[in-house]
Amino acid sequence: MPVLRRFLGTAEGIAGGAILLAIAITAVLASVLFPGDPLAIVAEPMLQPFQHQDAILGTDRLGRDVLAELVHGARTSLLVGLAAAFAAIAVGATVGTIAGFAGGLVDEALMRVTEAFQTVPGFLLALALVSVVGPSLPVVVTAIAASAWTQPARIARAEVLSIRERDYVASARAIGMHPAEIAFREVLPNALPPVLTLASVIVANAILIEAALSFLGLGDPNIVTWGGMIAEGRVVLRGAPYLSIFPGLALVATVLGVYLTGEGVVEALASGRSR
C-alpha cells in the first residue's frame, strides 16, 4: 500500500488520521463504554465537570451524563457524515457519468437539473426537506445528500467528457460492449479519483449541517447529537457554558480531523502521480 505509506508520511495525514481514528473508535465502542441509554437521567442535574467520578464531564439540566452523550453523539455525527457523503458521491458520480457519456439532450437535461439544485443554498434545502418530511436520521442524511451531490456530478461529468475520447473506450465499443457497461465499468472507475477528493469536504459539511439542523431542533429527537447538546446548553449558557463547549469542541475536532485526512489523501495521491 504505497498510498497509505505516503499518506502517513504527511503531517496532515498523521494528525487527521489520529484524530479521526480516535473519534471513530470512540463511536464504535460507545455502547461498551457507556452501556444503556445516554439520554437516561443518571445523577443530579447541573453537576460541574471534573468533580464527580460518575460523570467526569458533569451532567446537563436534566441530570444526564455529558460524557456519555458526547460519546454517543460521535456515532451520529460520523454516521450522518459518511452516509451523506457516500450517497452524494454515488448519486453525483452516476448523474455526471450519464450526462457526460450520453451527451446531447440527456446531458443538457441532467445539467440543468444539477444547476437548479446548485442555485438553492445547501442548508436551506436540507432545512426545507427536513421540516416537510419530519426529522429522522434517514431524512437528515437524504436532505444533506440532496444538497451535496451537485459538485461530484459536475466533476464526474468533466472527467467523463475527457475519458470517453480515449482509445480504450473506442476499443470497448469495437469489441461490442454495451454502452451502459462502458459507462459504468470502463469510464466511471477512472473518473472517480478526482471526485473522491471531494469526499472530505462533503463529510465535514454534512457533519456541520447535521449539527446545525439539530441545533434548530430538526435533528432526530430520539438520538443524541452534538448540535442538539449545544442547543440544550444554550439555555444555561451563562451558568454552565461547558454544556455547549464540550460538544462544540468535539465538532471542531471531528471536522478538523476529516479535513486534515482529506488533505493528507490528496497529497499522498498527488505525490504518487508526479513520480
Add this chain to the structure above:
Amino acid sequence: MTQPLLEVRGLGKRFRRAGSTVTALDGINLQLYPGETLALVGGSGSGKSTLARTILRLIEPDAGEIRFEGEDLLAKRGRDLRAMRSRLQMVFQDPHAAFNPRATVARAIEDPLRIHDVVPARDRPRRIAELLERVGLSSELATRNVHDISGGQRQRVAIARAIATHPRLIVLDEAVSALDVSVRAKVLDLLVTLQEQEGIAYLFVSHDLGVVKKIADRVAVLDHGRIVESATADDLIRNPQSDAAKALVAATPRLKYSPEREV
C-alpha cells in the same frame, strides 16, 4: 467471383472545426476479399485513421455505403451492431492508450469472450491461456495489469483480444508503429501466421512502406481523404504514380535505393 468481405462505396466524412469544415474522407471506394491484406497508406492527416474508424463504426460517415459480409453495416443499430462486431475487430496504434488503466491481461481478453458468449464462463480461463499462447505470450501473464507489461507484449494482448471472437476482418490502425524495430518484425510475423491459420483479412493502416511491403497484398494510397493510387505493394514501391505515393517511397530510403531487398 468471390464476394468481397468488405466493400466501401463513396464514403465521405467532414469534420466541422471552428466554423470551417475539413474533408476527412471524400468518395472512398475499396474492396477487401477474405483472407487478404489491404494496406492503407498515407501521410499524417490523409484520413487513413478516420477511414479505419469509420469502417469500425466508431465514427459515423456523412455519405456512402459500407457492406460487410454482404450486409449493410451502416444500417445496423444497437444489439445488431454489437453482435456484428465479433466478426470485425480492431487493434489500435498505441497499446498503452487502448487498454483501461485498471484492466488485467485476463480481463482484457475475457471481455470479448464474455460479451459474445464465445465460450461458457467456466471455460474462459483456459481459453484465455490458449489465446495468450497463440500470440506468443506466457499464460502466467494473465493476472498482470496490462500497464505493467512491455509495449510489445501489450500489443500481443491486443491481438489476442481481437482474435478471441474469430473475426473475419481485423483493422490494424498503425498497429506496429509504436513498437521498436525488433519487436515490430516479430509482431508482423505473428499477424502473418494468424492470417494463414484463420484466414482473417487485414485492413492494415500504416505510413511505413517497409512494413507494408512485408504484410500487404495490395496497397491503397490516401491523400486528403481520397484514394489516389491502388496497386500491389511491389508495384507501388517500384513505380509510384501519385505525388503522395512518391513522397512515401522517398521517405523510406532503403526501399528507394534497393527496392528488391527484403526488409
